[in-house]
Amino acid sequence: MVIAGLSWSTLSRVGFGWFVAMVIVIALGATVLSVVSWYNTGYQVVGRELRIHEGLLWRRTRAIPLERLQAVEVVRPLLAQLTGLAELRLEVVGGGKTEAPLAFLGVAEASALRRRLLSLAGPRTVSAPGPQLAAAPAAEPPVPPGRPLHAVDNRDLLISQLLTPQAFLLPFGVVFVAGQFLSEGSWSFVAVASTLTAMAGILLQPVRRVLDDWRFQLARDEDRLRIRNGLLETRVQTVPLHRVQTVGVTWPLLWRVKGWLRLRLEVAGYAAGEADQRNRPDRLLPVGDLATGEAIVAEVLPGVALSSLPLSPPPLRARWVNPLSREVLGAGLAEEVFVVRSGLLTRQLTIVPYARLQSVRVVQGPVQRLLGLATVHADTAGGAGAAAVDRDLAEAWALAAELSHRGHTARRTP
Template identity: 80%
Template sequence: MSDNPAEPPVAATPHDTVPHSWPPQPGVDTEPRQRLHPLSPVLHGAKSLVVVIAGLSWSTLSRVGFGWFAAMVAVLALGATVLSVISWYNTGYHVVGRELRVHEGLLWRRTRAIPLERLQAVEVVRPLLAQLTGLAELRLEVVGGGKTEAPLAYLGVADAARLRERLLALAGRVAQPSAPDAAVPSTTAGPAPAVVPGRPLHAVRNRDLLVSQLLTPQAFLLPFGVAFVVVQFLTAGSWSFVAVASTVTAMAGVLLQPIRRVLDDWNFRLGRDGATLRVHNGLLETRAQTVPLERVQTVRATWPLLWRVKGWLRLRLEVAGYSLAEADDRNRPDRLLPVGDLPTAATIVAEVLPGVRLDALALTPPPPRTRWVHPLGRGALGAGLFERVFATRSGLLTRQLVIVPYARIQSVRVVQGPVQRRLGLATVHADTAGGAGAAAEDRDVAEAWALAAELTARAHAARLR
């Protein structure tokens, strides 16, 4: 039973399975079962083809020859496409009352009932192949789900937008109609930036995004790595294919993170639609995400070392109800500002946490004896209690400021390590729902216990408002 008396009863969890002939409830409007877009099997088959080719590898090609290799790929791709067609034919969805029901399976049929009361967000995701064919995928975030629900791949862009707004409205998250992406991006010009519905807050310049990723350790040290490889090649006289391939692979791995961030945050747009943040971003894979403000647990501001030259920082969120165990962190709606200056960040934080000024949070440092634990980084530590939030600061090379509203604090802990006990220090942790929370590191023991008591009292008072 829910602890919240105002919360409506939930009939099923997102992962419940029910008989295929599960009858609709009496008096509940039903609608015909809808199928996914007819091109869905083609896209799934194309994805399977890529996996097949990668799995066969170059060693298979060298052993069997190009002809047999092409025949193997064709047979496996055909089989994957046939299976995708069968899966598409037996997959359907419809809305029954306040539930989205997804039917799938041939031999073992299954119906997933997703209670819309538990729905947090419906994301419109468009991978590259979906953009080329004018399709989109719906991914559902549900409270208590073990992972991001992705039952509807693929739909037409207009159909996906309409269904998304309908589900959000039924879930009680009224939203303005979404502006769909361009149906099919032009092959000669880049797609036009999507317009985020609601009130626009900020749009990140792609030039700043590129420069920010050039000011990372990976990009900064890459020329030195290339020079080292060239010197080794010239002194050794020649390299084997394995050595060259290994070197190229290692360099690609180093550059993967900044390149991925550029692709993910391209054309980043942030808007506010009532009590919901709307985020649109992505180049090869576009995403339209919603973030309910009442689910925001913490706001994190990070100043990487090389970004301080330009006065840049980035903002991230922790949102309750989303899948922290998701293997792909791109599914998490944690992006608030990929790169920007302090005035821009302060404006955005004031929208997310009303009454909080990012540029006016004066934090107190730990006692001087903390230098025995942090000989160089004592000045980077700090903590403070403010009217609405608890804030902490940490990090020597990469500075980080964590802001936690009192109403989001679930528990408070005082922790002492062996060195801290000898120095009379302790760390105070303010834990949030499913997140890392905030930690005031290395405070005086008496101050730590007083801080913990004050945090507990303020959290209790904030939840009663």
Template identity: 65%
Template sequence: MTAAPPVQDEPRRRLHPLSPVLHGAKSIAVVVAALSWQTLSQVGFEKFALVVLVLAVGVVVFSLIGWLTTGYHVVGRELRISDGLLWRRNRAIPLERLQAVELRRPLLAQLTGLAELRLEVVGGGKTEAPLAYLTVRDAAALRERLLALAGRTPSVLPSVSNEAEPEVPAPPMERPLFRVSNHDLLVSQLLTPQAIFLPIGLAFVIMQFVLEAEWTFIGIASTFTAMAGVLLQPIRRVLQDWDFRLARDPEGRLMVRYGLLETRSQVVPLHRVQTVTITWPLLWRPRGWMHLRLDVAGFAGEPGSDSKRSDRLLPVGDFATARTLVWEVLPGTDLAQLATSPPPARARWLHPFALRYYGAGLTPEVFISRWGLLTREMSVVPYARLQSVRVVQGPLQRRLGLATVYADTAGGRSGQARDRDLAEAWALAEQLAERARLARNAASARS
């Protein structure tokens, strides 16, 4: 048997030369924001500007050194990244663990024609090795190459010599699925508790200002800070989900693009989707609107965010659109045919007002659970994605002979059949475990 020829190492590559400028600009903005107006009034404008200039030069020099000592290259099925001056750090990311690569373009990157890549890997608690910054063309080509290598496509494993550049793959033809109306997006965020109660808060502040003889600086600052915090959430959602688009590429992956001040482009392999969650907010229901969320294995989300390991599928849309997208993501799953059964009547002691909105059910493809009174939610979990099944009883549940069944996935969320009869809960858990085993065996046979 002849041995396979060794894969030649490609030359180590640097990030774009403007990378230190963009990194430095962000750091300088943080430094200026940290220097308060009180500092400006104490030292004067000239000294304040001199301090900012010295710090800016230091930040740019530090960023330049970081750029000179940072490089990356693909070796076989690994992405290797080296950085650091005093403490050299070399990371090798096996591409078999790669789940998704996100192309992100903050505002400064958009103005300079650059982008950054963020890698999501199996078991990662945070984004691995962000490459900031590359040209948009280079970033897109590297993303396609890494995803192809992660999928073990033989055709993308050419021998790369030190003189030759790796071939840039042609952009794949995409099939558009859906594009969110920006008008609907704006209206949906006006129909949120923050936007509804904002006029009441403004009226209260104005009334207090009129009635009070004088306001302290701390009182004014804390009031406006609190109001800005309330208003910031819907504004952030509009900026994040602006021009939201979905498409499918020829390999069946989901292409997601969105953002205004910071544009993002994600490639989601559908075999990594763990759960689809459908949510009906109270103020959206008169319009028949809902939003859909994916839980994807390997997506770490933003640090400190409440959406870790989850991703958008539909920021706002009607039932027909949601039904189409669920079918695209989970073939064979019809949102209109997902029936559930309620918990027993004695569970009303635990849910006196919302019992009729709780339920669970099984179809040949997925496990369904629903809950919620004001905000109603439904979770759809494919059997092949189940990692474990648990039956849990709390103190009150034990007295009522009830239990909750948890269907855990690698995406971090669980399908939950809440407050079922104890015998039914054990029977349901046994069915889920058996269906998960059969679904995994069938998936292994197909692959």
């Protein structure tokens, strides 16, 4: 509704004066609602439980057991940075979306509450019921605490986003649109504005990635990863390593010229249903070379080396199902992890620790049954897991049995 109210067509119909008035009314209404919501929201830490109180006419109290806590993130949008505030976001097991966002707290209070919640969420932490945590004046740390692992060069980040299909093909689109305007002689304000809006939409994803991953820093503090990133909206994320379900490695087509890759985490409880993917704080390395990727993966999954993972392709008859990507597909069992490779243009590698396996499935489609093939799915808690596509049927059953055995053994091993 808001987007429709602020569209170019509305501007052309109502005129500039009424358009500005609509923008002011919408902005004031949003501000008033935000202030009322903020005044009627509070929290309390009781034992190993976080309680959120909110609502003006209909009061609601949510109780979140901290043993379900997966990750805690401190987010500071641009206006929050100017006013010294921060938003605390929690990711819990089985959450359909980000749980209990506390917006807004003081920076010091948000950082202290994050540390308190992570401490109480630890498996060996015992705490008596206590009152609401009080804020203490302190400055926001300039970098994440702990042992620094890597800081992304902003120049590499910019170049990596220029090597995306959206940015790479945009000049050709500009030339085509300009040719259309010149040939038809149509230069109306609405036509030009609509074209510029469409081009801005094409560039939105790479621009967002640059803004989100600006000054990306990764550090390790004992058994936790600490990630800080963002330009207009800064984020400080804390992820316990024992919550990591999978590690994904991606080699985009245009990045292979420079030997770059991207790393992402999958953590149980991340809001897979979020409409805005930026609310899924799963970045591990926005851009980097193979040596950097190997070093970071070794920190998250000790003993795993990207360049020496055992991978075998599907049988030759799988080319009838995947004629172009059969040579790219691969799967293998390493000492500590299950590995799957896929993707023709954008190469992807998924690494699943055996201890994180929740279930193993063998699936056959009608074409696969004719060819004696099957796909083995290794499922993790609340995530996509990994799938070994188009394996020989006998191999698929043997692989599934071995995965079940290794998963059971790994979960029993302290």
